[in-house]
Amino acid sequence: MDFWIILYIIDWILFIPVAGTVLYLGIFSVASLFSRDTVQDKAKTQNRFAIIIPSYKQDKVIEQAVVSILSQDYPQRLFDVVVVSDHQSEITNMRLAQYPITLLTPDFAESTKAKSLQYAILKLPEFKIYDIALILDADNIVEQDFLTKVNDAFETAATKAIQMHRISRNRDTAASRMGSIFEEINNNIFRKGHINMGISAALAGSGTAYDFTWFKTNVMKAKTAGEDKELEALLLKQGYFIDYFDNILLYGEKKRTTRKMNEQHGRWTLQQFQNLLKNIRYLPGAIIRKQYDWADKLIQWMLMPRTSMIGIMMFMSILLPFIYLTLALKWWIVSSAVLFFFALATPDYLVDEMWDRTFLRSPFVTLWGIISTKFVNKKKENN
DSSP states (O other), X not given: OHHHHHHHHHHHHHHHHHHXXXXXXXXXXXXXXXXXXXXOOOOSSOOOEEEEEEEESOTTTHXXXXXXXXXXXXXXXXXXXXXXXXXXXXXHHHHHTTSSSEEEOOOOSSOOHHHHHHHHHXXXXXXXXXXXXXXXXXXXXXXXXXXXXXXXXXXXXOSSEEEEEEEESOOOSHHHHHHHHHHHHHIIIIIIHHHHTTOOOOOOSSSEEEEHHHHHHHGGGOOSSOHHHHHHHHHHHTTOOEEXXXXXXXXXXXXXXXXXXXXXXXXXXXXXXXXXXXHGGXXXXXXXXXXXXXXXXXXXXXXXXXXXXXXXXXXXXXHGGGTOHHHHHHHHHHHHHHHHHHHHTSOGGGOSTTHHHHHHHHHHHHHHHHHHHHHHHHHHHHO
């Protein structure tokens, strides 16, 4: 008797957060199917951009990003490119120094993106006036009219921050194909789906344009590696809407191995947990004051990480039929539902001959990536 009571308790303790997460994802995946008018009016003024590119040990890709942003059809007198070259080789720095950019070479004992952004802001000349701070990653490639589109979108949005559409530029391995699929699922659920329901979009860490004055003041408050989530929290607490423009693309590299991908997801999960612990106390007040964007973000951080969710669903769906078949039925239903919602949120261009194999194998690839990551870390500790 005690065994069955314990089993039922464990079953429901695991099922409730999984089902809640699936329900949340389902609502916004369906919302992402609808389209809103993303045509921006031509901006009346051409804003001045400070484009900041933190680059930590990104020697292989940073030069491509610099060439890409310098090749804009936007007037060059109206944008300055600042590269924060953190722990990159002298050869890389020499090559970067040939371009018309501001090259900064800090030597942080412990490097974070927040430190690089703060360093860049402090080093900008006081006499220069900027309207927009645009944050890019070192592996980002943009089209020639990117800044023109961002300028138009920023005026259309009339808010303090907008997020552009990040898209993968490589799908040459199982891990990078998985990364491409889940990047677009995130874009549709946490950005497009939210915007379609009138709720602020999530920031993505790069391809974000901020009001420069707001950014200059608030980036100094960032303390962790997840600076984008800290800035997102500040925007929402202050009552600012975060807009998303699905039609403005920038391209980034996805991790090519499951080990690298899972290390990255592990960092994101830790950042999510830290943000939740730091901000959960604001949830009742956000609901009372009708700060629905801020309340939604706090609820979003309470969701179960998708890697953990998929792992739990796989484990319970396989194990429970051998113990008590009836208990497994709800797990099969919720597993089918999440696959359906993920399929809804996957854009058509990714549904090619490799999609079925990649999507259906993703739980197993993820599981193997977790195991291999643990093995490698243990091996490093032993050495």
